[in-house]
Amino acid sequence: MSDAVLNPAQQALLEQIRTPAGAPRFFKPGFVAELRSDMEAQLAPLATALTEIDADGVAASRDQLFLSKSLIERVLGCESKFLADDAIPFEWSIPIAKGTLAHRAIELIATSERVRPPLELIDEAMARMQAEGTGLGGWLALASAETLAEIRGATNNLVLSFCETWPPLKRRWMPAVEFPLRAEFCGGTIVCGGKPDITLGTAHGHEARKVIVDLKTGARRAEHRLDLRFYALLDTFRVGTPPRLLVSYYLDQGQLESELVTEALLEATVDRVVDAAHRVVDLRRERRAPSTAPGTHCRWCPLNASCPDAADLSRSDSD
Ligand code: SF4
Known part of the structure; x- marks a missing residue:
């Protein structure tokens, strides 16, 4: 695809990331x-x-x-939350899964010879990961049909947005x-x-x-x-x-x-x-006690209910 058929969003993005002519950057x-x-x-x-x-x-x-x-x-956020989070084992969830799956589908866009619909890319990425059986693939292999449909839909939004707003990734x-x-x-x-x-x-x-x-x-x-x-x-x-x-x-x-x-x-x-x-x-190594640093991250902190320094986020709708 030539630059001439790019939509305005794709053209604007290309202009913002391309190396400007005549302005080489060197470090000392x-x-x-x-x-x-x-x-x-x-x-x-x-x-x-x-x-x-x-x-x-x-x-x-x-x-x-x-x-x-x-x-x-x-x-570097809140040290107490850092240690509390350390103690909680990682678990896959739909919000985490959609991001990982979207990256895999975008990888297929970058390596594919032809333009393919996002859902086709997502299904292929999902099948490959399930066949690998590790990490997200293992979780997807055990997920219900309803969960898979929800992940597919959420991932489709991300991949479609990428296709709509990014210029096709040229091999050069x-x-x-x-x-x-x-x-x-x-x-x-x-x-x-x-x-x-x-x-x-x-x-x-x-x-x-x-x-x-x-x-x-x-x-x-x-x-x-x-x-x-x-x-x-x-x-x-x-x-x-x-x-x-x-x-x-x-x-x-x-x-x-x-x-x-x-x-x-x-x-x-x-x-x-x-x-x-x-x-x-x-x-x-318990060389010193952890400090606290209240912020919007208190909302997701496992210590939120007991921490005396927890931020009051009751009137905040940020994040
Ligand atoms: S509630 Fe907030 S300040 Fe307290 S430990 Fe958690 S993140 Fe830190």
Whole structure:
């Protein structure tokens, strides 16, 4: 499909994410190596704390700390809620399932030779996941026909919105869906990982060109931008050249929020991740008592009924 047949929403999105001609972005030489070494140095005390030393002074065992975007957001939110949530086992639900299934269907859009109706993509994604039998696939395989129909309908809305408002993903843009990013520190004791929803383009030598996109539903939140910055940091360490642009795309509004990647943005992200890592280790090892931080997240907190600091959300209709 050529740009000429794009609808206004698709055309506007394309204009906002494409690399402007004559405005290449470069980072100062040595910046990425310095950034990595700064992060390693700040995490080093934690690697020591995670290592058990035996009576002979030899490292006998080492715990691994894995940091994801959601773990970082949770521990930097309310520490008491973070620990309470830790104790609750994960369970699939329709709202979580529809997002995961939509990503799988969009992956089929990115790799498909032809334009296909969303429901066809969703059914194929669902069948593939059920055949795999793990994670969501295992849950879907046991779900009732009514639940499957509800998930199919909710997912269709997301995938249809993507098809309506995104230009077709051309192969020359090198689209990737849920590309796994991973960065290891301190000899693998501390690992950061995540999968951005979509990446477009790649660095051209030292010129930043990649666009990282997260697809969102519902209200805009500041954390969405922070999630993308985390991905940008991981991709910077992986490739050696940072991405160019970070995009939160709100499917039900057909709107995006974007920001250019800068050196200051990446440095601030290192500080945020290091802060989160220290908090996780301190709290899980009971080195100090957790603090509380009231907010809209009190609504979903398992401690809400007993917490003296719980926010009064009775008159709030936010989120
Ligand atoms: S109710 Fe609110 S302040 Fe209290 S622990 Fe939960 S999230 Fe934190």
